[in-house]
Amino acid sequence: MGVRGVTVPAPSKVVIQAVSMRFPTDGPPTEVLTSIDLDVKDGEFVCILGPSGCGKSTLLNIVGGFLKATSGNVLIDGQPVTGPDPRRIFVFQERGVFPWLTVEGNVAFGLFRLSTAERAERIAHYVKLVGLSGFENAYPQELSGGMKQRLEVARALAVNPDVLFLDEPFGALDSITRLVMRSELLRIRRAEKKTILFVTHDIDESVQLADRVVVMSTRPAAIRRIVDIEMPHPRDLSSPRYIELRDLLLEEIGLAHKI
Amino acid sequence: MPTRSDVERFLLPLGTAALAVLVWALAVRFSHTNVFPSPLAVLLGLQELLGKGVLGHYVGDSLRRVATGYFLALALGIPAGLALGWHPALASAFNPIIQMARPISPLAWMPLAILWFGVSEAAPGFLIFLGAFFPIVVASMNGVRSVPSMYLQAGRNFGLSTPRLLARVVFPAALPQILVGLRIALGIAWIVVVAAEMIAVDSGLGYLIIDSRNAGKRYDLVVAGMLLIGVIGLALDLLARRLELLRTVRWGFQRESA
Numbered sequence: 256m257g258v259r260g261v262t263v264p265a266p267s268k269v270v271i272q273a274v275s276m277r278f279p280t281d282g283p284p285t286e287v288l289t290s291i292d293l294d295v296k297d298g299e300f301v302c303i304l305g306p307s308g309c310g311k312s313t314l315l316n317i318v319g320g321f322l323k324a325t326s327g328n329v330l331i332d333g334q335p336v337t338g339p340d341p342r343r344i345f346v347f348q349e350r351g352v353f354p355w356l357t358v359e360g361n362v363a364f365g366l367f368r369l370s371t372a373e374r375a376e377r378i379a380h381y382v383k384l385v386g387l388s389g390f391e392n393a394y395p396q397e398l399s400g401g402m403k404q405r406l407e408v409a410r411a412l413a414v415n416p417d418v419l420f421l422d423e424p425f426g427a428l429d430s431i432t433r434l435v436m437r438s439e440l441l442r443i444r445r446a447e448k449k450t451i452l453f454v455t456h457d458i459d460e461s462v463q464l465a466d467r468v469v470v471m472s473t474r475p476a477a478i479r480r481i482v483d484i485e486m487p488h489p490r491d492l493s494s495p496r497y498i499e500l501r502d503l504l505l506e507e508i509g510l511a512h513k514i
Numbered sequence: 515m516p517t518r519s520d521v522e523r524f525l526l527p528l529g530t531a532a533l534a535v536l537v538w539a540l541a542v543r544f545s546h547t548n549v550f551p552s553p554l555a556v557l558l559g560l561q562e563l564l565g566k567g568v569l570g571h572y573v574g575d576s577l578r579r580v581a582t583g584y585f586l587a588l589a590l591g592i593p594a595g596l597a598l599g600w601h602p603a604l605a606s607a608f609n610p611i612i613q614m615a616r617p618i619s620p621l622a623w624m625p626l627a628i629l630w631f632g633v634s635e636a637a638p639g640f641l642i643f644l645g646a647f648f649p650i651v652v653a654s655m656n657g658v659r660s661v662p663s664m665y666l667q668a669g670r671n672f673g674l675s676t677p678r679l680l681a682r683v684v685f686p687a688a689l690p691q692i693l694v695g696l697r698i699a700l701g702i703a704w705i706v707v708v709a710a711e712m713i714a715v716d717s718g719l720g721y722l723i724i725d726s727r728n729a730g731k732r733y734d735l736v737v738a739g740m741l742l743i744g745v746i747g748l749a750l751d752l753l754a755r756r757l758e759l760l761r762t763v764r765w766g767f768q769r770e771s772a
Contacts, residue, residue, distance in 0.1 A: 321667055341673040351664050354765035355686040364682075365672035396765045414672060 265296040268418065268450045269318060274327035276313055286475035287313050291327070293469060293478065297417075300444065300451045302461035304504065305471030311454045312422050314476070318452060319345045319420045331418065341365060343418040344411035348427045352395045352407050358382060359391045361406055365414040381409040384443060401432040405439065412447055421453045425460070437463055441488055458504045462497060463490060470507045480507050551734040556741065559734035563722075573746065576707050576718040579635065583642025584703045591647045591699075592692060595654020600684065605655065612651060620645040620706050624713055638710035638718075645706040646699035653695020657688030690758070690766020697754040704747045719743050 276288040287310040295301050305311045316322040318329050320339040329336040331343065339345070344365075352361050362381050366374045382388055385405035395403050404424060411419060425433045437460065444451065455461055461468045462484055470479045482504060486496055535553050542552040551559070563569045598605045598612075620641040631637040661684055669683040711720025719739055726735035758767045 319671070321670075339667070339671045339673075341671065343671075345667065345671050347664050347668070350662070351668055353665065353668075353683070353686070355689070355762045367678075394761060394765065396768065 265298060267294050268297040268299070268331065269293075269295040269452065270328075270330040270333075271295075271314075271318065272328045272330070274314070274317060274324045274329065276310070276317065276322070277325045288317075288324075289475045289477045291476070291478060293481075295450060295452065298448050298450055300453065300464060300466045302465035302468045303452065303454045303471060304458065304461045304468050304508070305456065305476060306473055306508065307456050309471050309473050310476035311456075311471050314471075315345075315420050315422050315452060315454050319343060321345070341414050342416050343420065344414060344416040345420045345422065346407050346411050346424050347422055348404070348424060350403075350427070352403050352410065354395045357392050357394055358387055358398070358406055361395070361410050362413050364410055377413050381413045384412070384446060385409040386439070399432075400428050401436055404428065404436055408440070408443065412443070412449075416449065418450045418452070421451065423455055424453075426455075426457075433460075438489075440464065445488075458501055458508065459492075462501050462504065463492070468504060470504060482507070549733070551737055555734040556737045559732065560738040560742075563735065563738065568722075569742075572718050572722050573742070575715075576711065576720070577746075579638045579711070579718065580642055580700075580703045580707050582635075583639045583707075584646050584700060586639070587643045587646035587650055587699060587703075588696065591650030591695075592654050595651040595692070595695075596658055596680065596685065596688070598651065599655040599658025599688070600680065612648065616648040616652070621709050624710070627710075628714060633714055633716075635715070637714040638707060641710045641714075642703045642706050645702040649699040649702060650692075650695045653698070654688065654692050657691030657695075658684055660691065661687040686762065690763045693754075693757050693763060693766075696757070697751065700750055700754050701747065704743075704750055708743055719746075 271291055271293040274288060274291040275286075277284040277286050291314060293301075303311045303314065313322065317324045318331075318336065320336045320343075353364065356364065359378055359382070362378045363374055366377055369377065378391075382391055385408055387402060387405055387409065390398065390402070395406065398406065407424075425436050428436060441464065453461075453464060465484050468482045468484060470482065471477070472479045482500065484500055486494075486500075490497060539553050541547075542550055560569075598608060623641060623644055624637075627637040627640050631640060665683050665687050666679065669679045674682060707718065708720035708723070711718035712724040715721060716725075719742060723736050723739040726732040726739065758764070
């Protein structure tokens with residue numbers, strides 16, 4: 256537990272109770288997740304960190320309502336999750352934007368229930384928030400990878416969800432763009448308080464972004480450890496504490512410190 | 515100075531075509547053949563047809579028949595393909611029939627078409643419909659099937675009902691593939707109309723060819739008709755290709771720039 260002094264604990268937003276997942280195969284079913292328990296507070300930024308293919312994306316898909324767990328429950332605001340819901344938006348890698356719609360069209364995608372005026376207002380606000388002003392009428396193929404990722408985030412935020420699920424969102428970007436996108440995400444998060452579940456296999460990414468890092472084991476995935484990252488933002492990437500936490504996670508994942 | 519791209523785009527193909535006509539002319543002249551007309555004879559034949567004032571009618575009739583059969587195929591084929599692509603059970607049920615009916619040349623239906631529709635506009639229209647329908651259905655079906663699951667998941671996430679999902683995600687995502695099917699179907703329709711007009715009706719470019727042979731062995735007019743068919747077919751294909759440049763589908767035809 257982090258050193259936070261006495262604060263009123265925030266209410267739980269997402270509660271994962273004994274979630275297990277087995278996929279049927281020709282032989283014995285493949286066990287992907289074993290008995291995952293996790294409590295995410297309202298407004299919290301939680302990174303789920305694990306090796307590629309460990310099942311962390313499966314967990315996110317279950318929490319998002321796109322997959323049904325073999326056993327266990329997911330509660331959001333105390334209600335069991337039965338399917339996808341516009342109050343909780345899933346953000347993929349930048350390939351998730353719709354190539355047949357402009358920037359504006361993509362941001363407007365989930366706003367079909369709003370009046371024209373409200374819609375225009377939301378579009379303008381979120382296009383500006385993610386720094387795509389001037390590109391309203393551009394198509395995704397005319398944008399860089401980082402811009403497409405911003406667009407997908409804007410599309411998600413425009414419907415004003417409580418929870419964002421991000422599945423390795425910056426995985427396909429180059430390392431410089433990735434760094435920029437991380438600080439952008441933190442900036443956006445300061446502007447729009449959201450509960451965020453962020454799946455990554457990048458240790459640095461998790462230490463830079465998260466309030467807590469959930470370290471997963473290899474398949475079948477279980478939670479190995481939950482590490483509080485109690486550093487305030489902006490985080491100094493060369494501070495002893497940052498390096499200490501990064502090394503702790505490296506060790507937890509089971510990687511050597513030297514190459 | 516023409517640039518390299520000008521040379522490749524215009525001079526090279528035009529030069530080659532001119533050379534081919536020259537070879538054609540010389541071959542006819544020096545072989546003294548009487549089974550193939552010379553370019554000049556074909557040109558004079560074309561002029562004769564224009565003078566008679568039937569050419570415009572014939573081209574118009576052929577195009578009208580293609581339009582009728584083709585748009586009927588489009589109107590029925592796209593919804594059918596979308597339904598088959600969306601419902602795997604429907605595809606399992608109908609795909610074997612479609613795959614078996616597909617390789618049957620529309621011309622094989624000719625006797626039945628004449629039996630059902632007589633010598634009328636409907637017979638060639640029906641054959642063109644058959645020729646265009648299957649490529650449109652199959653392209654639409656495959657287009658829907660290959661929509662990335664990520665798009666469907668995103669659509670569902672934003673709370674779209676199934677009809678909305680089909681209209682706002684599945685159809686636009688499949689549209690580039692559907693357009694490819696439409697282009698192939700248009701090419702087939704143009705091939706089928708010529709053949710159908712040789713048998714089922716008494717106007718159009720197909721009729722022109724068969725009539726030129728039957729009424730006087732005018733092979734200059736036969737070749738003139740063939741050339742016209744080629745030029746119009748090319749124009750139709752270029753027209754269909756232009757659809758691929760629409761901004762909402764262009765993503766499906768280009769390599770993504772990073």
